[in-house]
Amino acid sequence: MIDVFERRIILVSILVMGLFILAIFYAMGARKADVTECLPYDKTYETARVEQLDKTTYQIFYVARMWNFEPSVAYIPVGSEVDLFVTSNDVVHGFNVYNKNVNLMAVPGGVTKTTVRFDQPGVYKVVCHEYCGTGHQNMQAEIIVNYPKKQ
Amino acid sequence: MQVSRFLRNTILIELFVPILLLTVGIYHGLMQVIYRAGVIHQSSVAKLDYYQGLTLHGVINAVVLTTFFAVAFGHATIAFYLKKEPNKKATALSMWLMVIGTLLAAAAMLAGKASVLYTFYPPLKAHPAFYIGTAMLIIGSWVAFFDWVTIYLKWKKENPETNTPLAIIGTLVNFTIWFVCTTAVAYEVLVLLVPWSLGHTPTVNVPLARTLFWFFGHALVYFWLLPSYIMFYTMLPKLAGGKLYSATAGRIAFFIFLLLSIPIGVHHQFGDPSIGRGVKLSQSLLTFGVALPSFITAFTLAASLEYAARKRGATGLYNWIWKLPFFRKDVFLFGYLINGLILFIFGGLTGLVLASYSLNNVVHNTAFIPGHFHMTVAGPVFLAILGMSIFLLQQLTGKKIFLPTINAIVPYLWTVGVIIFSSGLMWGGLMGEPRRTNLGLTYLNPASDQYHPYWVISSMLGLAGGGIMFVAGFLYFISFFGTLFSKRSTEPLLDLPESEPLHEEKRIPVLDTFKPWLAIMALIIFLTYLPAISDALNNTGKKAPPYLPTDPTPVVQKK
Numbered sequence: 164m165i166d167v168f169e170r171r172i173i174l175v176s177i178l179v180m181g182l183f184i185l186a187i188f189y190a191m192g193a194r195k196a197d198v199t200e201c202l203p204y205d206k207t208y209e210t211a212r213v214e215q216l217d218k219t220t221y222q223i224f225y226v227a228r229m230w231n232f233e234p235s236v237a238y239i240p241v242g243s244e245v246d247l248f249v250t251s252n253d254v255v256h257g258f259n260v261y262n263k264n265v266n267l268m269a270v271p272g273g274v275t276k277t278t279v280r281f282d283q284p285g286v287y288k289v290v291c292h293e294y295c296g297t298g299h300q301n302m303q304a305e306i307i308v309n310y311p312k313k314q
Numbered sequence: 315m316q317v318s319r320f321l322r323n324t325i326l327i328e329l330f331v332p333i334l335l336l337t338v339g340i341y342h343g344l345m346q347v348i349y350r351a352g353v354i355h356q357s358s359v360a361k362l363d364y365y366q367g368l369t370l371h372g373v374i375n376a377v378v379l380t381t382f383f384a385v386a387f388g389h390a391t392i393a394f395y396l397k398k399e400p401n402k403k404a405t406a407l408s409m410w411l412m413v414i415g416t417l418l419a420a421a422a423m424l425a426g427k428a429s430v431l432y433t434f435y436p437p438l439k440a441h442p443a444f445y446i447g448t449a450m451l452i453i454g455s456w457v458a459f460f461d462w463v464t465i466y467l468k469w470k471k472e473n474p475e476t477n478t479p480l481a482i483i484g485t486l487v488n489f490t491i492w493f494v495c496t497t498a499v500a501y502e503v504l505v506l507l508v509p510w511s512l513g514h515t516p517t518v519n520v521p522l523a524r525t526l527f528w529f530f531g532h533a534l535v536y537f538w539l540l541p542s543y544i545m546f547y548t549m550l551p552k553l554a555g556g557k558l559y560s561a562t563a564g565r566i567a568f569f570i571f572l573l574l575s576i577p578i579g580v581h582h583q584f585g586d587p588s589i590g591r592g593v594k595l596s597q598s599l600l601t602f603g604v605a606l607p608s609f610i611t612a613f614t615l616a617a618s619l620e621y622a623a624r625k626r627g628a629t630g631l632y633n634w635i636w637k638l639p640f641f642r643k644d645v646f647l648f649g650y651l652i653n654g655l656i657l658f659i660f661g662g663l664t665g666l667v668l669a670s671y672s673l674n675n676v677v678h679n680t681a682f683i684p685g686h687f688h689m690t691v692a693g694p695v696f697l698a699i700l701g702m703s704i705f706l707l708q709q710l711t712g713k714k715i716f717l718p719t720i721n722a723i724v725p726y727l728w729t730v731g732v733i734i735f736s737s738g739l740m741w742g743g744l745m746g747e748p749r750r751t752n753l754g755l756t757y758l759n760p761a762s763d764q765y766h767p768y769w770v771i772s773s774m775l776g777l778a779g780g781g782i783m784f785v786a787g788f789l790y791f792i793s794f795f796g797t798l799f800s801k802r803s804t805e806p807l808l809d810l811p812e813s814e815p816l817h818e819e820k821r822i823p824v825l826d827t828f829k830p831w832l833a834i835m836a837l838i839i840f841l842t843y844l845p846a847i848s849d850a851l852n853n854t855g856k857k858a859p860p861y862l863p864t865d866p867t868p869v870v871q872k873k
């Protein structure tokens with residue numbers, strides 16, 4: 164019913180797709196590239212803050228609202244590993260860190276979390292990339308990775 | 315064949331209304347690239363705000379045009395292949411629901427009371443007329459579908475042993491997907507959002523609403539695409555002067571779409587809270603399954619085109635391509651379809667990139683996304699719609715195409731524009747340029763302290779490509795409306811190009827029935843979406859009151 168060429172192309176397509184899927188698993192396993200962790204929500208995420216867990220481990224709790232992020236500037240020493248938690252106080256916002264593969268949604272009633280290492284000093288811009296009303300294009304924040312450290 | 319005056323007029327109205335509105339959609343497409351490239355630093359032009367215009371652009375181009383066209387083309391296909399005209403009452407009811415619904419939604423958007431973009435994510439709140447209008451548009455399309463189902467069942471009873479024509483399989487598969495996926499968005503709109511926007515319910519579960527939206531939202535893109543696929547399989551080989559390499563492949567492709575179009579919507583929510591990683595990963599993998607029919611299609615079409623070219627005397631491993639009827643105004647539809655296919659190569663491949671789970675983190679919600687989907691919805695989908703609309707217009711009115719040469723080059727010009735436009739947007743996206751943003755006010759405004767010079771060149775490319783797209787769109791309007799307002803020269807008729815299969819093909823009973831496929835479809839949807847919905851319900855901590863896009867404080871509820 165299906166001719167040889169067609170059968171071959173279906174087989175090849177399936178193999179190619181298999182290869183892509185292997186690449187996804189490789190990225191997850193060897194490169195630790197994953198999507199946001201799924202955490203149950205609680206009220207403590209509504210308080211924006213930076214917490215230091217130990218010398219090189221930090222947690223930043225972001226609260227997005229129309230039309231800014233809190234904390235709007237966060238200082239982190241070079242070489243730290245940072246857990247980012249993001250939620251929203253009003254509508255849906257986006258959270259994209261320039262030059263880092265951090266890409267989260269800030270959704271009221273939910274919290275997203277990812278972990279990122281900052282090995283290079285610099286100013287990392289955070290841009291809101293989901294439409295959140297008339298002030299959307301103003302909405303950004305900064306993560307300042309400095310060396311030697313100081314606030 | 316001859317069609318009744320009633321059906322002709324209905325189809326013509328269903329082509330005319332969206333193409334008239336499309337002038338607004340295309341106008342604002344041009345404006346968007348102008349704002350985004352930082353040519354102007356304003357929040358609105360001619361009283362139309364950026365986000366208001368972007369809402370019109372998304373709703374008109376991607377929802378109104380595509381839905382109207384799918385219904386109009388469905389009427390034509392059913393009448394042509396089953397030789398039975400749809401029921402008058404149902405057809406009229408369907409048309410009026412769609413027209414009135416569209417007018418309601420358009421009024422809300424033009425009044426500036428629904429600047430919530432075409433995804434209308436709560437807790438941004440639009441005027442109830444926006445939600446109700448959109449729901450009427452959708453329900454209108456259901457009415458047409460229910461009527462086609464009865465026609466098909468009757469036809470099948472009379473012809474139990476005849477293979478159902480491929481175009482009919484495609485149409486019914488497409489509207490089945492549409493009906494199933496729109497029930498979720500109808501629930502979101504009518505049960506969650508309308509009472510909430512009227513102030514009857516105080517709050518709404520946002521992750522749940524988003525999950526219901528994307529249950530619909532990904533299948534929506536196949537609803538856009540399948541009419542083009544029907545044209546690719548049943549018309550393109552004929553237009554090229556050849557035969558369809560394999561109609562069985564077409565049937566298999568359509569049934570895979572039926573199974574897998576819906577249970578992958580969570581791939582739009584990789585960055586969302588509340589939904590577990592397992593759900594996201596499994597739907598990412600299923601997305602690769604739904605790419606399979608497109609690979610099959612690419613092969614079958616290329617083989618059919620090669621056959622056509624060789625029949626025209628072509629030789630050589632690749633040189634046969636040049637024997638195809640490019641730039642021919644008598645087979646202009648070929649130009650529209652082939653250009654769509656060329657864009658879809660890139661649109662499809664970038665789609666696979668986006669579906670790749672954590673790779674999505676690199677570009678989610680950046681300009682990469684509109685860069686990608688202007689090569690799908692503004693590629694094969696849009697070009698097939700434009701080509702078929704003017705084709706049907708010409709046949710059903712019995713008029714000659716106005717400026718046929720212009721009409722024949724429109725798809726080429728459009729394609730060049732899209733390639734430049736999408737390259738710019740995708741490049742910008744890789745550098746973090748956000749989508750859905752009036753960049754000209756801040757990031758591309760040298761006077762702003764948020765000025766971001768990295769995005770200057772990429773957004774300029776977007777402007778250049780967008781400008782070319784605008785010119786192509788404008789030329790099309792001249793040709794379309796010029797044809798509409800010219801004098802009748804022949805008798806109206808309906809005569810769709812019909813490809814014959816290359817090989818004699820036996821009827822395979824499982825590929826000529828819907829029941830087993832519908833059962834598997836239901837099972838897969840159930841398995842994939844039950845955990846997604848239950849996650850959205852269980853992990854969400856609080857519900858949200860409504861907000862207007864202009865105001866950071868919630869709308870106060872009337873008691």
Ligand code: HEM
Pocket residue numbers: 340343344346347350368369371372375376431432433684688691692696748749750751752776779780781783784787
């Ligand atoms: C002159 C032609 C066009 C130009 C220059 C253009 C340009 C654009 C631009 C720049 C955006 C992104 C705006 C932003 O994210 O801030 C956009 C969004 C979009 N375009 Fe187009 N476009 C054109 C035609 C079309 C067509 C024909 C379709 C569909 C058939 C289409 C569908 C969409 C959709 C669905 C969006 C997303 C809207 C949203 O994010 O809410 N566009 N367009």
Ligand SMILES: [Cu+2]
Pocket residue numbers: 227228230255256257291292293294295299302
């Ligand atoms: Cu925002």
Ligand SMILES: [Cu+2]
Pocket residue numbers: 531532535579581582
């Ligand atoms: Cu999708």
